Structures are given as C-alpha cells and as structure tokens.
Amino acid sequence: MTGQRRAILRVMETATKHLDAAQLLRKAQKLDASVDRSTVYRTLKLLKRQGLIDELDLMHIHGEGHYYERKLNRDHIHMACLRCGKIMEFVSDIFEKLKGQVEKDCRFRIVVSRLEIGGYCSACSK
C-alpha cells in the first residue's frame, strides 16, 4: 500500500459521480502530485481484478473511454440520456431475478454484470 494508491483509492471512495481514468488522475494528483497516469491504469486494473470496482461505458456518450465506480452491495442499472447526457441509476429486483435465471438456466457462474441502457429521460422525451 503506497501513497499513490492511497490517493487513488481515496478519490474512488469519495467520488460522487462516475470518473474516467483522466479525471481520476487529475483528482488523485491533487492529493499526491507524484501520481502518474500509468499508476492509475495499473491500480484500476488491480481493483477491477479484485472485484472492488466496476468498469462502465455509459453508452460512450462522451468518447471511447471507460468510467469507474466502486462496487457496492447492490448491483444497479445505468441509464444514459442520449440527449442531455444525464446518467441515472436504478436498482431492481427483476434484475436480480434475471441474473438468477441466467445462473440457473445457463449454468453460468456470474462474476460481474453490466446493464447499460441508452434512451431519453423523462425531461427529454417530452
């Protein structure tokens, strides 16, 4: 556990929205100016492998990069408005049921799952 990793983890823990690698780098450098881009990528890969964070695309509304958020107890769906760009989250029992069905019907042991939906939010579909 190094100072650089501590800074990156701190940023992930306190983030209020989904961050991409570049944003994460900038924020981590405010806590420890020595943090390098490659350390960010290396740490993200590590956290991903440990299952501590989730990687998102958010429907690539901005660019081709990835976004990250820490994994919480409860999985959630991400919805991205194709017009205003707003990202919404939604927890659903039906989603849990669906995953249960996949595990059972396909005999597939789920490690990670990602449901992203693109469309128009209530404000934008008026």
Place this chain on the structure above:
Amino acid sequence: MTGQRRAILRVMETATKHLDAAQLLRKAQKLDASVDRSTVYRTLKLLKRQGLIDELDLMHIHGEGHYYERKLNRDHIHMACLRCGKIMEFVSDIFEKLKGQVEKDCRFRIVVSRLEIGGYCSACSK
C-alpha cells in the same frame, strides 16, 4: 450506397460471430480490396445511429475494442466466460420485463440496451 458499404454490410450480414473493426475491415477487403479502415469506422457509426447494429464490449476479454452484430428483433444477453473466452447468448422474457419496468418506473424511453455478463461457463466452473 457504394460498393464499399455493400461489402461491409455483406460481411455484417453473413457473420457468424461478433466482429471487431479490424476483423470487419479484413473481411470486407476480401470482397472489395479498396475498403479503407476509416470507411469501416464511418459506416459502423452510421449503422449504429440507424439502430441497425449493436455495439458490444464482450467484457473486454480481448483488448479494449468493440464488437458488432446486427440488431435482430429480439434483444439478447451476452455472457463471456472469463476462463475459456466463449461468448454465449441468451434470450429472456425476464429481460424484457426488466426493460418494461425501467420504462415505466423511471419514465425512460429505451432506445438501446446492453447486458453483458462475465463469469464462468458450465464447462469451466467444474
């Protein structure tokens, strides 16, 4: 409608598995040697916007690129085995129900949705 686009479309239509941009380029060039990488990307963007193809990550099992498949009537889930790399598809009524719930409960008009699951297939979890 140009010869290049025809070649790209033909490849998409006859593909038996998910192709990334580089594979699509190679296959399209076998039909029309003049097809350029940028035309592939431009055509993919077009087809994506028209809702004729879906873009997938397949959990980034190989590299950071995207995969493409033509959109069929019925949406399906993609499962990627983290050990053997096999990609499986699964159609589920519960998935349809989940999307209905999102549209209703969140007043969100769904245009495109993508559910990807990473884990271990039946053969690999033995």
Place this chain on the structure above:
DNA sequence: TTACGTGCAAAAAATTTGCAGTTTC
C-alpha cells in the same frame, strides 16, 4: 450535377509496456 462517400495520411484518444530506480514490509 452536386451532395455525399472515399482513400490516404496524419492526428487524437486511450491504454500498455520496458526499464531503472524506489519504496514497502
């Protein structure tokens, strides 16, 4: 004809790697 599509080459964006030196435990 004329708007749209194309190849080419170069740039941009996103991520990874080799390496020599540092830090953690």
Place this chain on the structure above:
DNA sequence: GAAACTGCAAATTTTTTGCACGTAA
C-alpha cells in the same frame, strides 16, 4: 533484502479527422 510499486518515456491500440478527389443517384 526481496518483492512489489513507481515515474518516465516511448510504444501500442483503437478511433477520428482534414482534405482533395471520385462517384452514385
């Protein structure tokens, strides 16, 4: 002290863009 981690710079990988030319309708 050994193993793991780091910054740096350069390389890869993936996608996009500008531009002059070509082609479908």
